[in-house]
Amino acid sequence: MATAPARGKSATDKTIQREILAISDDIRQRHGWLKHQNAIGFGIFAIAIAGCTLNAVLYLQGLMPAWAVILLTAFWTSLLHELEHDLIHWMYFKNNKLVHHLMMLGVYLWRPTTINPWVRRHLHFHHHKHSGSETDLEERGITNGEKWGLKRLIMVGDNMLAVYLRAIKYLTEPVRLYRRGIITRKDIRNFRLIGLVSYNPLGVIVHAIWHGFVLYHLLNGIAWLAGTSIAWPEVMTAQLSWITPLVVILIAPNMLRTFCLHFISSNMHYYGDNEPGKITEQCQVLNVWWLWPLQAFCFNFGSTHAIHHFVVRDPFYIRQMTAKRAHRVLKENGVRFNDLGTFRRANRMHEKPQAAL
Template sequence: MDGTSASPQQMNAQQRSAHIREVVLAEGVRLRQQHPWLLHQDALGAGILAFALAGMIGSAALYITGAMAWWVCLLLNAFLASLTHELEHDLIHSMYFRKQRLPHNLMMGLVWLARPSTINPWIRRHLHLNHHKVSGTETDMEERAITNGEPWGLARLLMVGDNVMSAFIRMLRAKTWDHKLKILKRSLLVYAPLALLHWGAWYVFLGFHAANGIASLLGTPIAWSAGTLQVMHVIDIAAVVIIGPNVLRTFCLHFVSSNMHYYGDVELGNVIQQTQVLNPWWMWPLQAFCFNFGSTHGIHHFVVKEPFYIRQMTAKVAHKVMAEMGVRFNDFGTFARANRLEHATRPQARLNPAETAMR
């Protein structure tokens, strides 16, 4: 099927969504027939994870030994970490080792270690599966927590790339102390232990170097203790090899994802309205560190069980039929509409501060 045999004018949204699924799934079948190695899904998932982890460890070793510039290591590891995000997303949908819990959970743990900025992936599974049920609504906590539906301003800019700042601002917005404490408790629960260490070290890194910079400008350098300098040496290395890459990856992913999903005036269950394809040329620096998410994640809403590398391979066919069936492409007005599908009379929406969910 080439995606042109059906007339969208004669179809409702459910029929158009079904047509997109049919075309994209057929292309996936064709690819697997043409390339039988694609049938080995478990091995491919494990192999991609091994490649990403080996690459991150290898680049870290090269940086530590002085054989690689810090910025090369940071950018390379941000890209490799984006691979592990795609793997985690597939694992959440049980695409690898579905009936073998030990290797499945081992992969879940390893992708979490590669991205310590994120919440517990077993907790995220519940949030993400709920996302598919209620995408575009107030109860879609996964997207709401990464600023989907938030009007653009200083608050959203601070929140979109900083998980702790996002939780902190939601806590400030809570009306009662009981509500604030619930947000704090939930945040500590979902971020423990890796994200608390990650973001804590990030703030120590920023604070230490900001203090040194200010002191230098004032002409009064700080005499840090030997112990402090030893700790900071470790944190400085971590900032290049794991912390910085994940801060960059987080910003790119959350910026792209929160703006390619629509919010507020989406008809419940209408997949056509849930996302757009967001892939202009000028967003490639962002796409590079979230593995082309803006171009391919919308495909996932139609074909949930296709792994991320298949979505990349079917994108050309998928985009053609999605455009024919009315899915939007590069709707930049979303930035001014706080991600509404259409202009709203009251466009302001604030994150529900009761939940925390970060990728």
């Protein structure tokens, strides 16, 4: 997608990148096992899928309660999300396309509420080049730049509701950007194509099941409070025999994981008034203590993702290993930490100037 060209890296960006690379190189040299990147990635992949499968089996046998399955599977799928991100950057099996794409398929099938990862690859590369711009569809898709309120809170946790609640905007936005000279006619087609294929068919189907499940129990709850009950058709209630296990084993864990990840990601990235191409203005480090329950289900994303913007080559576990030292570099060079004012400013870096009297 075309957009205003980003400026080259600033001297500060280059300094940060150079110092974090040095920290990463030092850690790689001290831990020789890190050179086996393909094996490590596949090992995490296998363990996470085995964990999800074991949880499912224990639940179906009545040996694990639903709440434990949801929490544990949300954790395992958070690892699969990190693997997907690394796979998007070709960090595993770059020279073995069969294994690479099988891993892409695996992380997708266990996280069916997400965008197709092959589509996301294009969105994510664009995000790195034009982070915080109007064409940064990856972050805008998870509410970056929206005013905070009930609508944004709902959209953070539910990808399909985020689409439904902004359907008109999605239809008119490409034309608006084209008229302003930000995108081309070809980009308009790409915008609409992405909209059609991003969640089809898996995401649409899974979200429909989830919405039906939630609506069914919500209406029953309202009826119970009103002292009555709903006479559902038998053919409908019979479907709960497979829908409920599917929700517990797969859908609810991913909805929890999605909310935690998107809440942190959409609030740590800046939007709208950050200088194009200036990495220090693309995102902050968001690791305030009260976010730890959410960080647990997105592998400490708020603390480590800013590192990734400067050094793309490192997989998620190495970013975690570099975090303590890398944070000192980021702080010394002006990257913001826990700038909670972004909740009020709708992701802008700066307060809006007051109108002249």
